Amino acid sequence: MPHTALPATAAFQALLSHHAEVRDRHMRDLFAADPQRFDNMTVKAAGILLDYSKNRVDHTTLKLLFELARERGVERQRAAMFSGEKINFTEHRAVLHTALRAPRGQALIVDGQHVGEDVHAVLDRIHSFTERVRESQWLGLSGKPITDIVNIGIGGSHLGPQMACTALRTFAHPRLTMHFVSNVDGHDLHDVLQRVDVETTLFIVASKTFTTQETMMNAGSARDWFLQRAAAADLAKHFVAVSTNTEAVRAFGIDTDNMFPFWDWVGGRYSMWSSIGLSIALAIGFKNFSELLAGAHAMDKHFCEAPLERNMPIIQALIGIWNRNCFNSESLSIAPYHHDLRHFPAYLQQLEMESNGKRITRDGSAVGVATCPFIWGDVGTNGQHAFFQLLHQGTDITPIDFIAVLHATHDLPGHHAVLLANCFAQSEAFMRGKQAEEVRDDLKKLGVDDDEINFLLPHKTFNGNRPSNTLLLDALTPATLGALIALYEHKTFVQGTIWGINSFDQWGVELGKVLAKTIQSELAGEAVPARHDCSTNALIALAKKALSDTQD
Ligand SMILES: O=P(O)(O)OC[C@H]1O[C@](O)(CO)[C@@H](O)[C@@H]1O
Numbered sequence: 257m258p259h260t261a262l263p264a265t266a267a268f269q270a271l272l273s274h275h276a277e278v279r280d281r282h283m284r285d286l287f288a289a290d291p292q293r294f295d296n297m298t299v300k301a302a303g304i305l306l307d308y309s310k311n312r313v314d315h316t317t318l319k320l321l322f323e324l325a326r327e328r329g330v331e332r333q334r335a336a337m338f339s340g341e342k343i344n345f346t347e348h349r350a351v352l353h354t355a356l357r358a359p360r361g362q363a364l365i366v367d368g369q370h371v372g373e374d375v376h377a378v379l380d381r382i383h384s385f386t387e388r389v390r391e392s393q394w395l396g397l398s399g400k401p402i403t404d405i406v407n408i409g410i411g412g413s414h415l416g417p418q419m420a421c422t423a424l425r426t427f428a429h430p431r432l433t434m435h436f437v438s439n440v441d442g443h444d445l446h447d448v449l450q451r452v453d454v455e456t457t458l459f460i461v462a463s464k465t466f467t468t469q470e471t472m473m474n475a476g477s478a479r480d481w482f483l484q485r486a487a488a489a490d491l492a493k494h495f496v497a498v499s500t501n502t503e504a505v506r507a508f509g510i511d512t513d514n515m516f517p518f519w520d521w522v523g524g525r526y527s528m529w530s531s532i533g534l535s536i537a538l539a540i541g542f543k544n545f546s547e548l549l550a551g552a553h554a555m556d557k558h559f560c561e562a563p564l565e566r567n568m569p570i571i572q573a574l575i576g577i578w579n580r581n582c583f584n585s586e587s588l589s590i591a592p593y594h595h596d597l598r599h600f601p602a603y604l605q606q607l608e609m610e611s612n613g614k615r616i617t618r619d620g621s622a623v624g625v626a627t628c629p630f631i632w633g634d635v636g637t638n639g640q641h642a643f644f645q646l647l648h649q650g651t652d653i654t655p656i657d658f659i660a661v662l663h664a665t666h667d668l669p670g671h672h673a674v675l676l677a678n679c680f681a682q683s684e685a686f687m688r689g690k691q692a693e694e695v696r697d698d699l700k701k702l703g704v705d706d707d708e709i710n711f712l713l714p715h716k717t718f719n720g721n722r723p724s725n726t727l728l729l730d731a732l733t734p735a736t737l738g739a740l741i742a743l744y745e746h747k748t749f750v751q752g753t754i755w756g757i758n759s760f761d762q763w764g765v766e767l768g769k770v771l772a773k774t775i776q777s778e779l780a781g782e783a784v785p786a787r788h789d790c791s792t793n794a795l796i797a798l799a800k801k802a803l804s805d806t807q808d
Contacts (some may be wrong), residue, residue: 257278257464259354259617259618259619259756260756261617261621261622261623261624261625261756262328262581262623262624262625262754262755262756263624263625264624265324265327265328265457266327267320267324267326267327267328268324268581268625270320270323271317271320271321271578271581271582273583274316274317274320275578275582275583278312278314278316279312279582279583281312281791282570282721283310283311283312283687283720283721283723283736284687284688284689284720284721284728286312286314287309287687289321291336293309294307294309294760296309297309297311297313297566297668299566299567299571301553301554301555301558301562301568301739301743302551302555302558302735302736302739302742302743303551303554303729303730303733303735303736304555304568304727304728304729304736304738304739304740304743304752305727305728306571306725306726306727307570307726307727308571308572308575308723308725310683310687310723310724310725310726311575311578311579311580311655311723311724311725312583312721312723313359313575313578315480316742317578318565318571318574319572321575321577321578322564322565322570322710324574324754325564325570325573325574325704325750325754326564327336327775328753328754328756329753330564330570330750330753331497331564333749333753334559334560334749334750334753336603337348337351337352337749338353338354338362338556338560339351340355340364340365340366340371340745342523343505343758343760344523344758344760344761345618345758346758346761346763347760347761349520349521349760350366350367350521350759351521351523351526352364352366352371352519352521352522352630353522353523353526353527353529353530353557353745354553354556355371355375355530356375356522356529356530356549357549357552357553357556357738357742358372358375358553358556359550360372367484367522368795369519369800370799371521374519378417378516378517378530378531381516382510382516382531382533382534382537382542383537383542383544384528385496385516385534386534386537386538386541386542386545387542388453389401389402389405389432389458389538390429390432390538390541391410391574392431394458394493396456396457396458396493396494397454397455397457397486397487397490397493397494398455398683400455400456401431401456402432402456402457402458402762403431403432403433403456403457404432404433404434404435404451404452404453404458405432405434405435405457405458405459405460405535405538405539406435406437406448406457406458406459406460406478407434407435407436407437407460407462407534408435408437408438408450408459408460408461408462408471408474408475408478409436409439409460409461409462409463409471409484409498409532410439410463410468410470410471411438411468411524411525411610411682412440412464412523412524412525412526412527412532412606412625413462413463413464413468413471413498413524413527413532414436414462414480415525415599415603415606416525416527416528416532416533416536416603416741417436417462417532417533417535417536417601418436418536418599419435419440419597419599419600419602419603420528420533420548420737420741421537421539421540422596422597422598423537423594423596423597423599423600423732423737424536424539424540424544424548424596424732424733424734424737425539425596426596426665426792427539427540427541427544427733427734428539428540428542428553428663429538429539432538432539434535434538434539435448435451435452436535437474437478438470438471438474439470440469440474442468442477444474445477445478449478449481452488454481454482454485454494457494458494458496459475459478459479459482459494459495459496460496460497460534460535460642461475461478461495461496461497461498461499461505461508461510461537462497462498462499462532462534463475463497463498463501464498464499464500464501464522464524464527464532465499465500465501465504466497466499466500466501466504466505466508466517467501468769469769469772472508473795475508475510476627479491479495479508481499488509488764491509491510492509492510492511492513492514494502495509495510495513495514496510496516496534497510497514497515497516497532498515498516498518498530498531498532499515499517499518500517500518500520500522502515502517502521512798516531516534516691517531518530518531518532524762525606525607525610525611526607526745528741529548529549529552530563533545533548536548539619540734543646544734545734547733547734547738548734548735548737548738549738550738551733551734551735551736551737551738551739551740551742552738552739552741552742553738553742554738554739555569555739555742555743555746556746557743559742559746562688564610565740568743569743569745569746569747569749570746570750572725572743572747573746573747573748573750573751574750574754575655575723575725576588576629576747577751579629579723580627580629580656581625581627581742583653584626585629585651585652585653586626586629586654586657587629587630587631587632587652587654588608588629588631588632588654588655588656588657589632589633589639589643589647589654589655589656589657589662590604590631590632590656590657591633591634591635591636591639591656591657591658591679591682592633592635592636592659593635593636593637593657593658593659593660593661593675593676593679594635594659594660594661594675594732596732597635597659597732598634598635600659601631601632601633601634603741604631604744605631607633607744607745607748608628608631608744608748609628609630609631610735610762610765611628611748611749611752611759611760612628612630612748612751612752612755612757612759613627613628614627614752614755614757614758614759615627615647616757617755617757618755618756618757618758623755623756623757625755627751627755627757628751632656636675636682637675637676637678638678640682644682647686647722648685648686648718648722649718652760653721653722653723654722655722655723655724656683656686656722656723656725657724657725657727658679658682658683658707658724658725658726658727659726659727659729659732659740660675660676660679660680660727660728660729661728661729661730661732662676662728662729662730662731663730665729665731665732677724680726683724683726685718685720686720686722686723686724687720687721687722687723687724688720689717689718689719689720689721689722690716690717690718690720691717692713692717695712695713695716695717696709696713697755699712699716701786719774727740727743729788751759761774762786775792775796777804778796778800779796779799779800781800
């Protein structure tokens with residue numbers, strides 16, 4: 257079906273003309289002109305407040321952005337996704353992670369399958385299994401309760417579970433220690449195996465395909481480690497699988513009674529709501545896991561029902577389009593001011609960059625504009641002492657998403673106020689900057705002489721006008737975390753729709769999976785070295801020597 261590339265649309269052209277008129281305007285002036293700017297540019301949903309007032313937008317900008325969303329068919333695509341249409345058009349698959357968090361009783365049939373019934377049947381199994389482990393009814397080989405859970409997976413089968421278990425650690429079962437192994441680098445698994453006891457460890461092999469090289473290698477090594485210490489008959493008490501591939505699970509030697517399935521309409525990076533979330537449910541309990549799903553569902557409802565002008569994922573997506581496609585911002589920095597959200601930037605890297613790191617639209621033509629920015633970041637306040645200097649005074653302007661939580665779960669006096677003060681001070685400074693006159697006054701008060709002031713002035717002046725969103729959560733709970741993740745999922749989807757790309761395939765990553773295999777067989781000496789460039793040939797030779805020295 258022919259597709260109109262973004263640059264050819266009237267709404268985008270109108271946005272570009274508006275940008276040419278307003279791009280030099282300073283946010284300080286926008287704030288001065290509208291004392292109600294905060295009230296006018298905040299939206300609340302599912303326990304989250306989004307303050308987007310510290311962006312270079314005004315009423316006209318927003319109007320043009322909403323027109324763009326309408327012209328690009330965001331509402332139509334949203335309905336298509338939720339109803340199970342095969343919007344993943346290169347893999348001919350439905351995209352139904354939202355069905356994983358819908359309450360029992362949803363009537364949705366895809367390819368003759370009753371999706372809601374299937375989802376809740378698996379959730380019921382997760383419920384009973386996690387209770388048995390948590391209540392010390394599921395016992396290890398010597399009759400002891402499980403103390404350590406090792407999730408072996410990568411990408412979407414790792415990042416979501418690890419991020420959520422860390423974020424919700426205050427809800428976790430005190431007896432259970434969670435471990436996450438993802439990297440094919442043996443140092444990762446080796447480190448964990450040194451810290452666990454074979455009698456009380458449960459391994460979850462989490463892989464949608466059950467063919468991913470890293471996961472299968474780690475799972476195989478974990479199984480070898482286990483069998484060196486225990487009998488094969490004990491494997492069923494210590495290994496469970498999460499996958500869509502029953503045959504491969506059976507071939508690996510995991511009892512399919514110990515397999516928790518999911519479906520091809522769940523994308524890897526959207527899968528933590530499925531049985532890929534088994535480790536989360538084990539850590540925080542099924543009731544809390546259900547609240548995580550309910551929080552995401554509350555955001556789904558908001559996304560489906562709120563008018564575009566009050567719709568948080570749509571607003572966040574449109575602000576991102578404005579920054580990326582009009583101001584050419586190449587990256588988006590994620591700054592969670594909560595230590596337990598420290599894995600959130602890495603989670604979003606896969607979510608956004610694997611989804612929208614694309615350049616071809618649905619009819620095979622080029623997008624014609626820049627797509628996904630680089631996503632990166634670290635927790636506040638650590639980031640302030642590492643890369644914030646560049647964000648304040650570097651030559652690139654990088655938009656930032658500040659994520660703050662009003663109530664802490666610790667009782668150490670003073671810390672939380674200082675943390676929040678830093679967060680708000682940073683977003684204010686990025687917006688306001690510090691003008692030459694303010695710098696001069698400050699230095700004068702300190703008694704600095706005029707020559708020194710003139711010398712220092714350009715270095716100590718900040719232009720400001722650097723955009724940010726602030727997302728405020730009342731508390732970090734399963735429900736608000738669920739809503740926060742769903743918010744970014746839908747934001748990603750809306751941006752993909754505006755660019756006209758498929759946010760749900762990942763051919764680039766598939767290529768990487770194939771490429772390593774050639775060199776792998778050359779390193780193993782099984783293949784005649786392919787004709788690489790001289791650098792790659794030399795590196796292979798060095799590694800080959802090192803590997804054979806280690807074996808000697
Ligand atoms: O769950 P699997 O099949 O092991 O895949 C792991 C990850 O690999 C990818 O296919 C590519 O990184 C992701 O989309 C997925 O989350």
